Amino acid sequence: MFAATPAGPTGALAAGGEAVPPPFTVARVFTEIQLDSWLTLGLLLAAGLHLYGVYRLRLRGDRWPVVRTVCFLGPGLGGIAAVTLSGLGAYDTTLLSVHMVQHMVLAMVSPIFLALGAPVTLALRTLPVRPRRRLLAVVHSRIARIYSFPLVAFAIFVVNPFVLYFTDLYRYTLEHAWAHELVHAHFIATGCVFFWPLLGLDPLPGRWPYPARALLMVLSVPFHTVLGLTVMQSTTLFGGDWYPSLNLSWSNPWDDQVVAGGVLWAGGEFVSVTMLAVLVLQWVRQSEREARRLDRELDRQEARERATDTAASGVAAGAPAPGAPA
Numbered sequence: 001m002f003a004a005t006p007a008g009p010t011g012a013l014a015a016g017g018e019a020v021p022p023p024f025t026v027a028r029v030f031t032e033i034q035l036d037s038w039l040t041l042g043l044l045l046a047a048g049l050h051l052y053g054v055y056r057l058r059l060r061g062d063r064w065p066v067v068r069t070v071c072f073l074g075p076g077l078g079g080i081a082a083v084t085l086s087g088l089g090a091y092d093t094t095l096l097s098v099h100m101v102q103h104m105v106l107a108m109v110s111p112i113f114l115a116l117g118a119p120v121t122l123a124l125r126t127l128p129v130r131p132r133r134r135l136l137a138v139v140h141s142r143i144a145r146i147y148s149f150p151l152v153a154f155a156i157f158v159v160n161p162f163v164l165y166f167t168d169l170y171r172y173t174l175e176h177a178w179a180h181e182l183v184h185a186h187f188i189a190t191g192c193v194f195f196w197p198l199l200g201l202d203p204l205p206g207r208w209p210y211p212a213r214a215l216l217m218v219l220s221v222p223f224h225t226v227l228g229l230t231v232m233q234s235t236t237l238f239g240g241d242w243y244p245s246l247n248l249s250w251s252n253p254w255d256d257q258v259v260a261g262g263v264l265w266a267g268g269e270f271v272s273v274t275m276l277a278v279l280v281l282q283w284v285r286q287s288e289r290e291a292r293r294l295d296r297e298l299d300r301q302e303a304r305e306r307a308t309d310t311a312a313s314g315v316a317a318g319a320p321a322p323g324a325p326a
Contacts, residue, residue: 032090033085034090039085062125067116068201072118076113080188084184092180106188107157111191120203139203149197150197150213153197160190161264210286234261
């Protein structure tokens with residue numbers, strides 16, 4: 001990809017043997033696009049299946065909310081593509097700050113919009129009987145119940161970044177392209193496991209009431225703050241000597257690590273607060289729907305009572321007076 005570009009004074013290579021890219025600029029985000037990875041095929045397949053499902057629904061006269069398709073294809077799949085297939089993906093082993101942007105989008109932003117796209121619900125409405133039963137069996141399996149349980153998902157979501165960045169695992173992912181790609185997939189899976197049960201559009205088991213979901217989001221905010229500040233104030237470089245060994249004349253690893261910590265801190269809090277607002281909005285709408293349902297039930301009950309009273313009055317009016325001839 002960067003074969004024509006020198007890899008710095010020492011000829012350093014990024015993950016997978018790629019030459020270290022030239023100075024990072026906004027323009028390179030658009031000029032260094034990569035479409036030759038397995039992720040490209042996966043994103044195209046997911047988008048195609050979603051659109052085919054919507055097409056199948058419309059063929060039989062059913063409606064599917066356009067906003068769900070926009071969320072799934074736009075910030076959902078599109079967000080994943082933006083940080084992995086664009087020029088950002090070319091710099092994810094060169095700049096820790098770029099990797100942290102990837103982390104935030106793959107683990108927090110895109111999973112939220114994928115969940116808002118309700119792909120499981122779409123699949124259940126369009127699949128034939130046997131595949132639908134198999135999907136339901138998977139969704140309600142014991143493994144799914146365990147991993148989608150909010151406390152378990154919360155623990156995985158919070159602990160994973162600390163395990164990755166504060167061990168030698170992160171350095172290993174920088175040295176091996178397959179491990180780096182696996183981390184990307186893991187970010188997406190972790191985010192989906194955490195956010196899908198909270199949003200609650202798909203029929204996942206063990207969903208909590210909205211107050212508990214909102215509390216869980218509130219509890220997630222301090223962890224991003226702690227992680228971000230720890231990265232910013234660390235006296236050691238993440239990845240060991242990987243970034244200094246690149247000998248980049250246009251980037252200081254220490255300054256870049258401070259920026260990376262700021263991305264985690266500010267990005268984590270922004271997404272968490274936004275997600276909290278979404279949950280509160282869903283909670284309010286659910287309360288309004290429940291209130292309307294109760295009103296309709298009370299109206300029906302009053303209508304039945306009036307009908308009963310009217311019938312009883314009619315019977316009483318038609319009955320002969322006491323002592324009158326029959």
